[in-house]
Amino acid sequence: MDIEAFRDYCLAKKGVTEELPFGPDTLVFKVMGKVFALTGLERLPQQVNLKCAPERALALRESYDGAIIAGYHMNKAHWNTIILHKVPSNLVAELIDHSYDLVVAKFTKKLRAEYEGLD
Template sequence: MNIEEFRELCLAKKGVTEELPFGPDTLVFKVMGKMFALMSLDRLPPQCNLKCDPVRAEELRETYDGDIVPGYHMSKVHWNTLFLEQLPPQLIVELTNHSYDLVVSGLTKKLQQELKNLG
């Protein structure tokens, strides 16, 4: 999966915005103002950071040794860095959905309701 395909995947989700709060080289995707994915625009090979359940994060790092690693510049417990070109696209979709769902589940009930009400 390339950078543009990953960007389109993230933006297709309900309530998602993209920002550059850390400078022009890091694209951040948020749902209802909460970060669920980051993508470096200048690192090669292409990579992204996704939030992940801590137990699953460890399992993924073991299974995809070198292609999924502890989150670069993030909490190593809750975030993974994925090397996009080395992983099956369906896995990237699944892990992006997982990250999005984790963040949505942590939103306040009010924000969750606002998200449901979005067109």
């Protein structure tokens, strides 16, 4: 998956916005204002940070040594950095979904109601 496919996949999800809160080089994807994915636009090779359940994060790092690493500049227990060209596109999509679902699962009742009211 390249960075454009990554961006398109993220933006197709319900309630997602993209922002540049850390400057022009870091693209952040949020669902209802909560971060679930980010990428450094100038970093090569292209890589993305995704939220991940801690036990799964460790297993992925072991299985994809060097391709999935502890989250760069993130909480290492809850975030992974994925080197896009080293990981199959279907796995990247699955990990985007997992990150998104983890964030949605933590919504407050009020935020969940707003989310569920979206088309």
